[in-house]
Every structure is written in C-alpha cells, then in structure tokens.
Amino acid sequence: MTVSVCLIGAGPAGLAVARALRERNIDYTHLERHTDVGGLWDIENPGGPMYETAHFISSKTVSGFSGYPMPDAYPDYPGHRQILAYLQSFADAYGLSERIEFGVEVADVHRDGDGWVVVRADGSSTRHDAVIVCTGSQWFPNIPELPGSFTGEVRHSSNYRSPSEFVGKRVLVVGGGNSGCDIACDAARNADYTAISLRRGYWFIPKHVFGVPSDVFGGKGSFLPKRLERAILQPILRLFNGDPTRIGLQKPDHKLFETHPVINSMLLHHLQHGDLVARPGIESTDGRTVRFTDGSSDEFDLVLFATGYRHRIPVAQQYFGNEQHPDLYLNCFSREHPGLFGVGFIETNSGAYQLFDQQAHMIAGFLDDRGHNPARAEAFAQRISTDRPDLSNGLRFDASPRHTGYVDADAYVRFIRKLARTYGWSLTSPAPTQTPVQVSA
Template identity: 25%
Template sequence: MVINTLVIGASIAGLAVAASLQKQGIEYAIIEKSDCIAAPWHRHYDRLHLHTSKKFSHLPYKKFDHHIPRYPARQQVIEYLNEYKSAFNIEPLFNTEAFSVKRIDGVWITQTDKQVIESKYVVMATGAFAEPRTVFFKGMETFPGKIVHSSEYKTGADFSGQKVLVVGFGNSACEIAIDLFEQGAKPVMSVRSRVNIVPRDVLGIPVLELSILLNPLPPPVADLISKPLMKLLIGDIGKLGLQQMPYGPLTQIQRDHKAPVLDVGTIKHIRQGNIQVMGGVDHIADNIVYFKNGRVDKFDAIIAAIGFRTINEKIVHVEKERFGDLLVSVDHQKYFGKDGLYFCGYWISPTGQIREIAQDAMKIAKDIAGRIN
C-alpha cells in the first residue's frame, strides 16, 4: 500500500488525527492491532470515569452530548468514540500490527503483519499506556493468591471479602482502591514514592479550569500561587502516611512527565479508615508482605498499579544523531514533523491529556497540509 499519511493506533489519539486529516483533505490510512477502536477503554476497569471534565476532554470537531455527565463513565467514553468514528467515516485496518517503521530513500516504510505500507508521513498514536510494566516483587512466586497488573483488573466484586494490596498511588490505583472498598474488599495501598494530590474539583469547578488559567505562568510560580488553596482542600497528607513531593503538581508534570493524583474520594476514605496506607513492598513470603518501613501484613490478593510504557522504541527505527532518544522525542512534539514523523498522545499536559491530544492532532494535520501545499 502507498499512502500519503499513515496513522498507527486507533484509540483516542489516532481517531483525533484521522478526523483532523480529513478536515484538511489529506489522504491517510489508519491501522490498529486490535479488532476494535479504543481497545484500552474496552479493557479498563468497570468503575473508571474520566478524571477531567467533558468540556475539555472531547476530540476535534465533536463534543460530548449534553446529557453526558461532567465526568463521563468508561462506557460513555466508548460510545462517544464509536459515534466519533461514524461521524467522520473513519475506517481503521483492524488486526494490523506495525512491527517496524523505517525511513528509506526519503519515505517511511512500515512493516505490518499483513502488508508493507509506504507513506510520506507517519503519525505514531499508540499512546503512552500501550504496554503494562512487568510485575515483579521479590518472593512473589511464593504468594498463594492472585497477583495482577491493574490493566487486568475489572471490578472489586471479584475480591469481595478479601484483603487486597494495591501497589501504587496513581489515579488508577486510587480509584481501584475505592472500588475495592465499595465492593466489600479490604484495600491497603502500598505507596513507595512522594506524591502530589489535587482535588478533582475546587468549589464545584473542575481543577482543570484552574490549571488552564495558570498554564501561561512558569510551573513553580503557578504552584506557589495555588499552594495555599491545595493545602486547605487536601490537608496534611503526612498524617495519612503519605509523603508530599518537594515541588508542586505543575512542576511535577514539567519535570517528571507524570500527572499528579486527581482525588476522586480516596483521601476521604483513607481518613475514615476505609483504605489503609503502607510503605513500599520489600519482599513477599507466602501470603505475608514485608514492607520497607518494617510493617508486615497478610493479603489475599495484590493489584499492581505500576503503570505502562510506550512501544515506540520497539517500532520506530531512526538515526539517533538526527532524532535523539525516542523516549524523549515524544515529549511535547520536541521533534514535531522531523522528516515527516509525528507523535500524538504521549505528552502529559497540565491542561488535560485529551485536550492536548485534540490540539496536537489539529496541529499535525495542518502541518502536513502545509507541506503538501
């Protein structure tokens, strides 16, 4: 196949790019290794909701319907994306996985399990959460219960009556802990690192709107301005067994490329004793978990909410002296369009990742259109 632009991945970023390319009248093809669009959303746990409001979480040229709540549920996001696909007549080539993307004689050659695709431009849209990190704890082979990555978790009902250790304190870990409690399990969270926690809403207003207002400022300045309000709303997390990061949430995004925790009720449950907090895991022996702070406890199951990695470094082959490290190159379009290679959906933005995806998708399409014309 020979095409002007190839989009790799048909989840949120890929769909946004496809619609934006259509608006610019650009010929494209979009491939997806799964058998449906937005495959990760079909696999996510049942309780999942967007942590950012629908006002700032829609894709280009189509908003969420007015009857959808401020924070859409997982199934509502899936339905929106299916409607988006239909509205723009996006027809991905499903069950088609890219194994290699190389630039040869001025064009990009993409090797898939079905065919070879030649294109002038390539947009990588496989996402920042494409591949679960490997679960490993010293002694885990002796654990008699279930140990699963959070990507395999579906509902707390599967763990009702059990004492469950949730390893991690990201947004997924925090919501999974709530779900476990609500479904009759006894959740304990293992938190190794320092954290930043911000409320999802401030006086009824999504905190994302506050981030957008502060975004023009340098992150340390914006953090300094918002610090008193965050402390008032969240309180002293040290009393809860958590350690505060030495810098604020906006600086964290810029410096570490990681989002702070948007609290959807976890802190309240910790204060009420519904969710316990432990330190990092040292090792496991049978059903006993030994923590680095010296504490010991027995568990029936372990959910490892330890994050994901991108797969770009496995697929895209470029000369490092021209492109640098691909893990760096996906950071906010540092190598935007270099030799016709683009990335969409990898930047953790203080103003919301889906909002950033929508903006980047339109920028990419306009840039390609400008090069064609």
C-alpha cells in the same frame, strides 16, 4: 505534489489525526488492529487496560475535541462507556470510520529511501511518504520486581477489570498514580482488607473545587506564572485535605505540579473512614507477609501493581528510541527520521484530547506544506531537528522515568500557538457538517 500517509491506530489520537488529514484532503491509509474505534477506551479491546469503574481524570469541559464538545448531558467526569460512545460518534460525524481498515495489525515499519514501508501481519506491505503512529502508551505494563518470596497472587492493574475480583481477599495496591488510587478505592469497598503502598507523599487534588471541576477551576488561573499559581493552590489543598500524616500518608517531598497530578476525591475519604490503610514502600515479602519500610507488616492474598506503562512502540521502536519516553520534537515529530510522527505519547499535567487535536493539526499542516508549500515545510523541518524549547513553565519536574520529557500544558499550548501563527496553520476544526450521532449519558 501529493503526500501519501499511513496512520496506525484508531484510538483518540488516531481519530484526531484522521480528521485533521481529511480536512486538508491529504491522502491517507488508516489501519486499526481492533474491530472498532476507541483504542484503550473500549473495554473489549484485547490487552487493553480498561476496567469497569474507570472514569475520565480530566473533566468533559476541557476534554472534547475542537468543534465537537462532549455532550452537556454527560457528567463532569464521564465513565469509560460514555467516552467510547463519544469517540464512536466523533468518528461517524466526521466520516472517519469509513476510511479505517479494521482488523489489520501492523507487523513492521521501516525506512526505505525517502519513504516508509508498512508491513501488515498478513505479509502485505504498502509504501508511504509519512507514517503517523497512534498506537497509545498504555499497552506494555511496567512491572517492578517484588522483593522476597511472596506466595500469594501478583498482578498488574492492566489485567484488572472488576471490583468483584477483590471480594473475600486481602489486597495490597502498589502505586500512587490516578489508576492506582481509583483501584484502591474499588478494593476498599469490596475486599476484606485493603492497603495502598506509596513510596512517597503526593499532592491529592479533589475532582471538584468550590463545586466546579478542578481543571476548570485551575484553568481560571492558567494566565498566572506557574509559581504564583502554585503559591495560591498549595495552601488551598492543605486547607481542603488537612495533614496527610494523620491518615498514614507521607507528606509530599516535592512542590505541587512537579509530578503528574493525582486527581482523586475518594482515596482520602476511605483512608479517613478506615476502609483503606496507607503503607510506605515494600521492603520484603515472605509467604503471604509483606513487610514495609517503616517496620510494619500485613498479610495479603493479592498484590496488584498499579505502576504504569512503558511507552513502547512495537511497530517502529528502533526509530522512536527510548521506550520510556520517545525523543520527539513537541512530542510528535521525529527529530532524526523525516516523515515519522507519533501522537499520543505526550506526558503533561492536563487532559490529553485537546493536545492530541492540536498536535494532529500541526502534523497535518506540515504535511500539507510538503505538498503545496515546500519552502515553508523545509523551514519547519530544520526547526524539528534543532529546536529544543523549554516547556517546563519554570517548574522543576521530578527525576523519575515518567517525567522524562514531561511538559507543562500551558507552556506547551502557548508555544505551539505561536508556531501555528508563524506557519499559518489552524489548530482547531469546525463542527461537523452532518448531524452528529447522539451519544447517551
């Protein structure tokens, strides 16, 4: 029995899935609304969140797909153009691009008996046994309400592209995520005056520890219980960073690893040099004046919200449920709708590409079993609907919306490796048989 699959999206997650399907000779249709692969890493992709100074948060060492590591010539933290070049070469090396229908937008996905109907924007439709949605999670900005009556410019970071946009302005960046901290550093170097508003304190992890990327350094302790690893790393971070209140930051109100890690070496640098000022949360606005919860105030021309994104899945939201975090088994298998999958919606404390890769192989292995080993596929299908493993690794994650469904990467990988052994699935791919396209550094 053959299984027909529709794969939506040709960003990193979609490419990982395409390779896994192709390796198992699973029939699939691959649709991408843009004109090339890369997803959000293509700065020319309309509506994307990419900006000129963006770099990877995880290092190249732990970020490449299995069988296809990032080039040695790449820096530890590649820029967005290098990431795009890597994804394009990955697609070419495994013969994925030739299977993609570019410039095709999906208007709707709906259930039809035992299968799924995918409706394109031109009105045509196709029927499939399974649909794998890889549309990404950074296309729908989360924009909070700004209290009061601010008369300056208000934007979300999704519309930010270049540091030149800050020249001659007084800028307030709101949000302490990785993008917010990076953009605040851009503003610190280019604006007339820059402040960053953080409602709470955070743990700031430098990009390098003892000369090596911090995720490589941290990975050496991943075999330890998470609480013991934290007990070792928290004092090291305090030693490296010092007292955050000296530079206007609040002390963290949580333990390390309980929120998404902020990997940034330059924010503290700019705060220490006076290029950037730290402020607490916003209390009110009046004209160009922003008042903060500590009673201080400043004048600003631009308030830029770096407040994240909703995990909205427009092509099939009614089947995925919660916009903030779809309730998917292992963050990729629909619990309620057989044949529906999503890759690229996992929230965790590590780099994403290797997890996308392993999720792709799990899905492909399951679909392959549907065609060739129905009894094993049915056994796993039962597991999808009932199994709710604890993937916290003993951590108590923050109660914020972003951390709903959050998983610890070490616990996640251990669990899915155990599943793979049980069901006989490989979670990795070999190197390509053809010579890879050279990617420039």
